[in-house]
Amino acid sequence: MTEASAAAPTIVPVKLGDRSYDIVIGSGLIERAGREIADRTDAMRVAIVSDETVAGLHLERLTHSLNAAGVHVTPIIVAPGEKSKGFATLETVTNAILSARLERGDIVIAFGGGVIGDLAGFAAGIARRGMGFIQMPTSLLAQVDSSVGGKTGINTIHGKNLVGLFYQPQLVLADTDVLDTLSPREFRAGYAEVAKYGLIDRPDFFAWLEKNWRGIFEGGPERTEAIAVSCRSKADVVARDERETGDRALLNLGHTFGHALETATHYDSSRLVHGEAVAIGMVLAHQFSAKMNLASPDDAARVETHLRMVGLPTSIHEIPGDLPPAGRLMEYIAQDKKVARGALTFILTRGIGQSFIAKDVPASAVLSFLQEKQQR
Amino acid sequence: MTEASAAAPTIVPVKLGDRSYDIVIGSGLIERAGREIADRTDAMRVAIVSDETVAGLHLERLTHSLNAAGVHVTPIIVAPGEKSKGFATLETVTNAILSARLERGDIVIAFGGGVIGDLAGFAAGIARRGMGFIQMPTSLLAQVDSSVGGKTGINTIHGKNLVGLFYQPQLVLADTDVLDTLSPREFRAGYAEVAKYGLIDRPDFFAWLEKNWRGIFEGGPERTEAIAVSCRSKADVVARDERETGDRALLNLGHTFGHALETATHYDSSRLVHGEAVAIGMVLAHQFSAKMNLASPDDAARVETHLRMVGLPTSIHEIPGDLPPAGRLMEYIAQDKKVARGALTFILTRGIGQSFIAKDVPASAVLSFLQEKQQR
Structure with a gap:
């Protein structure tokens, strides 16, 4: 679908005082992500946290859109699945964000399903004591549930999601086209x-x-x-x-x-x-x-x-x-x-x-x- | 110094809206900690994060004071020094807090200098997405600086304190007697x-x-x-x-x-x-x-x-x-x-x-x- 033919997206505001943000839902949002992010933030650099599956399908288009808007992109790709939601991968992702020399006003994008949102949001919340953070959920579950509301976290031997943060994104971009690639x-x-x-x-x-x-x-x-x-x-x-x-x-x-x-x-x-x-x-x-x-x-x-x-x-x-x-x-x-x-x-x-x-x-x-x- | 002869402590309020708290400064506060904490919170269990040096000098008195107030204590002791301020020790301390079966309303006490305050505060901020947290600084530097204001964090290969949280304690107890044990x-x-x-x-x-x-x-x-x-x-x-x-x-x-x-x-x-x-x-x-x-x-x-x-x-x-x-x-x-x-x-x-x-x-x-x- 080309940009011109895309229907206007639906916007759902999340009202949390000075941590309020919009959820933007619609078709073609990966292609428009660069412009949406450039319009709404001052970020010059973003780190895109994704897994191998989602990155293989959609990363190139997202990177292209961000670059076209003048935003520098560092991809941080982890293995798909729940096993990436642990301390080891959290440390890897956090260090990769710091390696990319992102400053506090720059942005970590969670580009994937619930695991990626939880992991990337946690890393964004602790790198430099809190970076900019945007959710781009690619599963239906993440679009309707885990990307909204600010819960982030990892699993430990004691149970799921027992370690993490309440860390709100500053924007959620839910591209409904990607749902066609789900099983x-x-x-x-x-x-x-x-x-x-x-x-x-x-x-x-x-x-x-x-x-x-x-x-x-x-x-x-x-x-x-x-x-x-x-x-x-x-x-x-x-x-x-x-x-x-x-x-x-x-x-x-x-x-x-x-x-x-x-x-x-x-x-x-x-x-x-x-x-x-x-x-x-x-x-x-x-x-x-x-x-x-x-x-x-x-x-x-x-x-x-x-x-x-x-x-x-x-x-x-x-x-x-x-x-x-x-x-x-x-x-x-x-x-x-x-x-x-x-x-x-x-x-x-x-x-x-x-x-x-x-x-x-x-x-x-x-x-x-x-x-x-x-x-x- | 016995309790009866202790001068009334000095109280400095930190005004941060619904995250406001008191800094209590004075003599004999380790001995009075159990009562202060029981009076000010509903916590039934605390984890005391400390290092071997401070624990060797003061842990027994603090544990006794808390137990006397009916509060269950789990000590979590790490090696002294800056090398404990990393991902590995953060994971160990966080898991120890979860092992101790502390609930959200229970409390992590940072009992030590700046390293312990930064490490324990970070662990308290992420365990169960945020536990109760009290600072009991034992160095002059921690009493006048690092225990106040909510900065927590660890070091990475990229630099000091580049990973962490703003996480305010709900109380700071600064016992001035312990300063006599500093070099x-x-x-x-x-x-x-x-x-x-x-x-x-x-x-x-x-x-x-x-x-x-x-x-x-x-x-x-x-x-x-x-x-x-x-x-x-x-x-x-x-x-x-x-x-x-x-x-x-x-x-x-x-x-x-x-x-x-x-x-x-x-x-x-x-x-x-x-x-x-x-x-x-x-x-x-x-x-x-x-x-x-x-x-x-x-x-x-x-x-x-x-x-x-x-x-x-x-x-x-x-x-x-x-x-x-x-x-x-x-x-x-x-x-x-x-x-x-x-x-x-x-x-x-x-x-x-x-x-x-x-x-x-x-x-x-x-x-x-x-x-x-x-x-x-």
Whole structure:
């Protein structure tokens, strides 16, 4: 698509006082990145942090666009996948930023999926005690979730994302064209987080997704619309509670069960990827809410039906290979970092789009629910 | 000294909006730390990051005080010295904090000098994306400078403190008793930073130091007074400009020349420690200002006389061993991270207590000044 024919992008503002920024969503943004960045910043130099896969597909066009705008580019390419999210790669990337002689007003661009955004954002936040930072998410999951809101981090032997920063980007450029290069499985996984925003507090959006999901998968105008609504939803929550001391925890709908399943499958992406874990986790959260007489079983069935329709797994029995017993899953849940002072906090729901933060959920009820689910 | 006989501590507030905190300065604060922390926070667990030297002298008393207040303590002890300020030790300390199962509301205490404060503050800022953090500085330099203002960081192959965070503590407890365990050389090095506050913008304080420095070195009431004025000076600057986009650069008086000398001596503390480099650097800054006809040579002489009186070095010729030629020192100065867009920014002065940020200082003038100094 040429620049002239590109539709005007959609802009979603994230309102965080003096750390406010725009999310720009649309077609052809890689080709326009140089001009967008030159118009909005004083940066003379950028470091582009990317992985081998994304760099192979898109780096040349991005570099060309930046050079054409007079911006010097240093690429910093890491291996794809979760294993790059550790202290070793953080040190490598941070040193590469310093090697490139970037000054504080210059910019680190995270150009990739969630792993790259988390890693590059963390490095940008600590190099020279904080560089300029721009997110250019290339997966659906990163465009609707991880690139928005400023969470960055790496994994350690103690767990995922336990080390990191709240570090807001100064701009998010989400080029919707790149989504065509994703595998169907990767696209679906990102869709789980799109559906999540409907389930948290936008029942109309969930109903719209039930009708329009095919357009989203096929790349119609519904796709940009769904990404924009998702970003707006997340931006609203983040603006209310940047550092997750309250409402932001709603974004963890489906994630407590989901993280336990990811731990149980040793983060083996051939068995389960994050979005799939969240899909199963959201169905479980609705079923558990129904079991606790908080929500109607019909709502749980409606969630399950929609996610199954788009091709996502909705039951733990769809995960290939053996799972540990329910008791072990409970241990993983208890180790989750969202546990405050030992009390079990869960995101539960009163129905579609009526999620809430439930504190002091009895562990025994969760355990017996998981035992039931495993037997079926 | 028993608790009952301790004089009331001096409290200096640091005003940073919702990140405001108190600096508590006085005698017997290690013994009172448990109560101070229990009164001011909800923390149930703390990790004390310290080095072998400080831990050997003071850790038992601090642990006892915290335990007596019902706070669980995990000690994290690293090797003393600048070599602990790197990625490897940062990873070790961060993992030890996570191993200790501290939650977000729990606290990391930096218990040591500048190295420990910078390292522990950085680890506290990234573990769980930000833990509670308290500074308990045990060197004069840390009490009057590095523990105040939230700069944390580590060194890399590219230079000192190039990786880190602005991360404010929620409390600083400066026990003046521990200063009696410092070597005279270490105490003098810290004194250079005390004198710096007078030279920046408090001419009356500098005059007071000229009269009262013996009481400070001997541990009289002048010591607490000097520490309090220093902290107040730094707190004022930091409150005006937390992230060093303007006035905070004044705190670098003497540091541009000083850092170049530290680099030239390979940070070999047997030749030069930071405070000594700052002392020489402040004299050079005053002499260079006089040479540029900004200040009177008498003021430069007055600074030199006072620093020499307390036993600090005031000339590059006092540094043992060979120094590189002036041209190489200029390169170190140009590499300093305070260079913005290639222009040479220096803290110069119009006289005692009249420092200012000079931009676009001609490198040629600095070079010929350094050449003169080396010939003498």
